[in-house]
Amino acid sequence: MTPEPTKQWKSLLGIAAITATLFGMETATSMVVPDDLVFDVNSRVEGVFPETWIHGSKSAMDNTDPAVQVHRYNAHTYILRENKAINYEGAFMYLFFGNQKALLIDQGSTSSPALFPLRDVVDGIITAWEKAHQRTNTQLIVANSHLHGDHYAAWNQFVDRPDTLMVGLTHEEVMAYWGFDDYPEQRVTYDLGGRQFIVTGTPGHQSSEIALYDTWTDLLYTGDMLYRGRLYLEDWQAWKASIKRLRDMADDYPVAHLVNNHIEMTATPTIDYPIGTTWQPDEPPMQMTLDMLNTAVSASTEIERPGIYKYDHFLIYNEVPWAYTTDP
Numbered sequence: 001m002t003p004e005p006t007k008q009w010k011s012l013l014g015i016a017a018i019t020a021t022l023f024g025m026e027t028a029t030s031m032v033v034p035d036d037l038v039f040d041v042n043s044r045v046e047g048v049f050p051e052t053w054i055h056g057s058k059s060a061m062d063n064t065d066p067a068v069q070v071h072r073y074n075a076h077t078y079i080l081r082e083n084k085a086i087n088y089e090g091a092f093m094y095l096f097f098g099n100q101k102a103l104l105i106d107q108g109s110t111s112s113p114a115l116f117p118l119r120d121v122v123d124g125i126i127t128a129w130e131k132a133h134q135r136t137n138t139q140l141i142v143a144n145s146h147l148h149g150d151h152y153a154a155w156n157q158f159v160d161r162p163d164t165l166m167v168g169l170t171h172e173e174v175m176a177y178w179g180f181d182d183y184p185e186q187r188v189t190y191d192l193g194g195r196q197f198i199v200t201g202t203p204g205h206q207s208s209e210i211a212l213y214d215t216w217t218d219l220l221y222t223g224d225m226l227y228r229g230r231l232y233l234e235d236w237q238a239w240k241a242s243i244k245r246l247r248d249m250a251d252d253y254p255v256a257h258l259v260n261n262h263i264e265m266t267a268t269p270t271i272d273y274p275i276g277t278t279w280q281p282d283e284p285p286m287q288m289t290l291d292m293l294n295t296a297v298s299a300s301t302e303i304e305r306p307g308i309y310k311y312d313h314f315l316i317y318n319e320v321p322w323a324y325t326t327d328p
């Protein structure tokens, strides 16, 4: 059924189309088709990052930021950040929409719905999105970049949610859901209701990690295997191969930005915030560039021994215990 757009709805679409044109976006076509959203694999639908993210406060007790920052990157892409005053990890989470489906990647570092009401926040985004796009009964897929506790702490908040598919927190469940039979080398095409992602294996930080490339926004999501911070590598050879796999992906598909899970660097090259920091007033952007990926590729060929290696935009903690630190 194709609902007849109201007059007001049509004029809103007109404004949206004009705005989209102003910002060089190519969403006009998708926004005037109310019965099915169109996610053209050949287009790059841009989005915006915030000037700064919420980044904790000097006194965590006096923090007045929301528990979860919700940032609308574009009409069908949301980036969420956990408040550092609740957990110093300040983890980023992603909510991608397709037709009849939404994909939530990661559920933060805090279980308590009182402290960290992630389920309520996600429900609110989905309800508003459904209203804006005239649809109902969106299925939520609850998935993870990798299987570390700072990325699935609020997973339990979703287990009794209607219209929800829980991918699971074992390696086997992750492989089965994405359809890997040759992890990590394989590239899997994943269809989120008409929105195509390319998914590949990126172990090295953790042995079930995945990376996703979104053909609609050209975002390459690298999780915890490459971000502006301390890259803790449990398996150097696996990470080296994963970095090459990401570089190959960027050779085969156009990349707008690399996006990920944490910010631990300051805006000063090579300088990170100490582990456990709950106030980061001088954060660089979260998104990264292909130049930074190239630096990681170089690092992967230069480094031969366990240890801590500093680069401008990330530090490599190669096969050293998590407690090791360069903090003074």
Ligand SMILES: [Zn+2]
Binding pocket: 148, 150, 151, 224, 261, 262
């Ligand atoms: Zn993490």
